[in-house]
Amino acid sequence: NREIHLASRPQGWPTAENFRLVTTDVPTAADGQLVVRNLVMSVDPYMRGRMNDVKSYVPPFRLDAPLDGGAVGEVVESRADGFAPGDVVLHGLGWREYALLDAKAARKVDPTLAPVGAYLGVLGLTGLTAYAGLLEVGGMRAGETVFVSAAAGSVGSLVGQIAKLKGAARVVGSAGSPAKVERLRELGFDAAFDYHDAPVRDSLRAAAPDGIDVYFDNVGGDHLEAAIGALRPHGRAAICGMIAQYNDSEPPAAPRNLALVIGKQLTLRGFLVNSHNHLRDQFVTEMSGWLRDGRLHHDETVVDGIENAPEAFLGLLRGQNLGKMLVRL
Ligand code: NDP
CATH class of the missing domain: 3.40.50.720 (NAD(P)-binding Rossmann-like Domain)
Structure with missing residues (x-):
């Protein structure tokens, strides 16, 4: 398992030196937990704020620990009711190849309805x-x-x-x-x-x-x-x-x-x-209808490999993306 840690906090523009690629063992699940092999993860502008050690609406990333953020992956081990290997789930532990999750923190998504990346972008x-x-x-x-x-x-x-x-x-x-x-x-x-x-x-x-x-x-x-x-x-x-x-x-x-x-x-x-989760069902219905009818387009810029996730994030801040910036793992 490879994951990206925060090595240091940036002053001004972040650089590659603020991140570290770390290799660890693949985790194993305890009762109520899942191990998920991540397929795709999101990089988002709000993550820049989390690199600073300041109080905000989301807690800062910790130094020498993996970053986190939206991801979609496939369950490879389940010790939780309602989840089985092969299920595809949306969760908050990106920036790593394998995630160990409480099942409560995972939501099943249907990979036959939309490409998995859509759950982090247009439908997410x-x-x-x-x-x-x-x-x-x-x-x-x-x-x-x-x-x-x-x-x-x-x-x-x-x-x-x-x-x-x-x-x-x-x-x-x-x-x-x-x-x-x-x-x-x-x-x-x-x-x-x-x-x-x-x-x-x-x-x-x-x-x-x-x-x-x-x-x-x-x-x-x-x-x-x-x-x-x-x-x-x-x-x-x-x-x-x-x-x-x-x-x-x-x-x-x-x-x-x-x-x-x-x-x-x-x-x-x-x-x-x-604060707008009450609109989610209405949003998903309307948005998927527009997508199905070809009336709405969503661009994606995809970077491959966990080792390139920091560069994808830095590229997002520099405007190198068209549409949603994703990292495929
Ligand atoms: P984008 O896909 O829009 O990527 C960020 C873009 O910002 C870049 O592609 C770049 O495009 C542009 N940009 C960077 N620096 C500048 C600059 N100095 N001046 C003008 N444009 C700049 O990211 P998201 O769609 O994920 O996020 C868009 C915004 O929405 C962000 O501000 C983000 O923080 C915010 N957000 C807020 C949420 C909320 O709950 N309030 C939730 C999600 C996102 P270009 O080449 O055009 O410069």
């Missing part, structure tokens, strides 16, 4: 983040104009497509390369821009001259400032993530125009996907 937490964030937190209604940042990523690409499927009049996305901008147009975004080309404020004004009603924030900083400027009276922002500042050691310089929320009576609302 990132899909629910997009769905709940746009519709419940952002309260998007048909006929509105929506702007989403990190739009070619896992959450963002789904936000834009769900917005169109739910009748948004205009959907604008920003992303970090010409190829990503091109992909957004293929996915049905009405306008898309590369945020490196010009100040976000200018690009957004050109893409949505009449302003926006909903901003789905994955980035923070200058993107949030531009959105606050572009939001129409009573507009809403669903604050999902602020990836532009996850590696910063200094507080962000933007947004500088927060006072506009008063006059325009804006709502800026942060959220955590785990």
Whole structure:
């Protein structure tokens, strides 16, 4: 069994030296436990925060211990009722080839309904983040104009497509390369821009001259400032993530125009996907219907091998992914 440990805590941008590949024995199950051979694991931006030793909504990773996070694997040993070898389960002990789990922490998924990676992306937490964030937190209604940042990523690409499927009049996305901008147009975004080309404020004004009603924030900083400027009276922002500042050691310089929320009576609302589990059944039904009908696409960027998991994670922070970043084990 090989697993990735946190070797040291990064200051600023993490590097390969912050991780260590460690070989251990394959675990054996005690009563109520499962041993799972992981097939695929997720790398996610929130993991950067867990590398710091600070109190947050998820506890920090421990030094010299394996990292963890969403994974799907096959049960190879079961000492728990209701699970048998060959079952495929979703659980929270990624970053290792073999996971020892309490059966209570595992949920069976059906690998014949969707590829296993989908349970970590479009049909999993990132899909629910997009769905709940746009519709419940952002309260998007048909006929509105929506702007989403990190739009070619896992959450963002789904936000834009769900917005169109739910009748948004205009959907604008920003992303970090010409190829990503091109992909957004293929996915049905009405306008898309590369945020490196010009100040976000200018690009957004050109893409949505009449302003926006909903901003789905994955980035923070200058993107949030531009959105606050572009939001129409009573507009809403669903604050999902602020990836532009996850590696910063200094507080962000933007947004500088927060006072506009008063006059325009804006709502800026942060959220955590785990508080929206009540939407899960509705989300899975609706999302799988769109997938089946070919009305919704989900890109994946897949990296092979546990030894490459740190590089996959670092690549995610640098924007090397299109859609969901996964590691196949
Ligand atoms: P993505 O697939 O979107 O990958 C991250 C992307 O962020 C990169 O591909 C990169 O794309 C972009 N990015 C990186 N640095 C910057 C920067 N400085 N400015 C602009 N864009 C940048 O990841 P996810 O879909 O998993 O997550 C998207 C956001 O949602 C994150 O902020 C994450 O923390 C948040 N999140 C929040 C949840 C919640 O419960 N609140 C749950 C899940 C995710 P590019 O090439 O375009 O720069």
